[in-house]
Amino acid sequence: MSSQRVQHIFRIFALLFVFLQAPLYNVAFARQFVITLDAGHGGKDYGALGNKxxxxSITLSVVKQLGRLIEKNLPDVKVVYTRDRDVFVELSERAAIANKAGSNLFVSVHINSVDRRNKNRKKITGCQVYTLGLHKTAENLAVAKRENSVMELEKDHTEKYAGFDPNSLESDIVFELFQNKRLDQSIEFADAIHAQLVDVAGREPKGVRQAGFWVLWATSMPSVLVELDFICNPQAEKFLSSENGQEEMVIALYNAICAYVNTYGSQIVGHNLPVAQALKPSNKKNTKSNGADVPRLNTSAKPSDVDKKPDYKTEKQGSGNRILEICSTDDLPRYYIQILVSSDPIKYGSSELKGFKDVEYYRDGGLYKYAIGVADTLEDAQVLLRKVRKSFPESFIIKMRSGKRVDFIKP
Ligand SMILES: [Zn+2]
Known part of the structure; x- marks a missing residue:
């Protein structure tokens, strides 16, 4: 056996050790539900920069308010911070803090941004929630790379993170291990955060995704990384830094945590935890409640279901009453029926859409292109096309991959 191969195998065992030691901590602290809140970046690492x-700073402010709210309203939940002031904390240290505290849940809070060369920089907006997994699209990989790049600010990073390469053999093996409950629960929790950020904090939905973030990879409890919105967009920056905006985002995160604790808390700690109530931001207190005040996770969501649907957004479209951009969590092609092109956005429910509700759009050459879908095969799309043509005789089939049109089938 070559020495390289031996090294390879050694690394796999070293990685397994990191995961397997965690349940020991959980046993020692089994009586209390522990959540670790991770304010992204800090100290010499500023993270993404806005104009002002x-x-x-934003992640620290949001995380501290969130921690206070949990301590006030959920006395049976212990809050652990990876940082509670403006200091630099290495990624490995963040994961170690969560593991050593025997955490049952890990929430890493970040703010998104795109490259200065990106023409869409000032307009891009929306929240994203990541769970650990393989990078499914180039875009997800780009976000993961940016968040992981803090490693380069750390001394000896090549030593410390030697095992981490999302594209390597070891990672494939380790990721296989995650096809278990922990990933199911991370996805359910991520869905809840995403839905709350849309409903309570009015963020545009940009989906629940999977990417290989180091900080999620090295924690051994259900873990999510939240990108609240884009700081490069001046309007979103204003919201992110405003008192009201932060209150709304904090309550959104809090409600998702409540749902998690209500669903799994008692089972995790081994005794009954009091049922937690959802909260509303102070500026929305008088609005009518739109459903359960005692939030719970939708535990029917299995990873396989998540994989099957093109994106969270498509699922929520009917209830969201807005037309969403076509986007997918993987790079598999899907077929849509293109019905309309417009230079301006068309409103949900507009007469131009002739009663079609499941409409999505993509942008191409400065135009908004509207489509109905979605089909996995050309045969299914042709069946759909015959129906759609009754209302839109000029419509035709397009093939989309990762939110971009890759082909169209000549009418
Ligand atoms: Zn970040």
Whole structure:
């Protein structure tokens, strides 16, 4: 056996050790539900920069308010912070803090941004929630790379993170291990955060995704990484740094945590935890409640279901009453029926859509292109086309991959 191969195998065992030691901590602290809140970046690492503020300050402010709210309203939940002031904390240290505290849940809070060369920089908006997994699209990989790049600010990073390469053989093996309950629960929790950020904080939905973030990879409890919105967009920056905006985002995160604790808390700690109520931001207190005040996770969502649907957004479209951009969590092609092209956005429910509700759009050459879908095979799309042509005789089939049109089938 070559020495390289031996090294390879050694690394796999070293990685397994990191995961397997965690349940020991959980046993020692089994009586209390522990959540670790991770404010992204800090100290010399500013994270993404806006015009007036930066990622490290906003994440710290949001995380501290969230921690206080949990301590006030959920006395049976212990809050652990990876940082509670403006200091630099290495990624490995963040994961170690969560593991050593025997955490049952890990929430890493970040703010998104795109490259200065991106023409869409000032307009891009929306929240994203990541769970650990393989990078499914190039875009997800780009976000993961940016968040992981903090490793380069750390001394000896090549030593410490030697095992981490999302594209390597070891990672494939380790990721296989995650096809278990922990991933199911992370996805359910991520769905809840995403839905709350849309409903309570009015963020545009940009989906629940999977990417290989180091900080999620090295924690051994259900873990999510939240990108609240884009700091490069001046309007979103204003919201992110405003008092009201932060209150709304904090309550959104709090409600998702409540749902998690209501669903799994008692089972995790081994005794009954009091049922927690959802909260409303102070500026929305008088609005009518739109459903359960005692939030629970939708535990029927299995990873396989998540994989099957093109994106969270498509699922929620009917209830969201807005037309969403076509986007997918993987790079598999899907077929849609293109019905309309417009230079301006068309409103949900507009007469131009002739009663079709499941409409989505993509942008191409400065135009908004509207389509109905979605089909996995050309045969299914042709069946759909015959129906759609009764209302839109000029419509035709397009093939989309990762939110971009890759082909169209000539009418
Ligand atoms: Zn970040």
């Amino acid at each position: 503020t930066n990622e490290k």
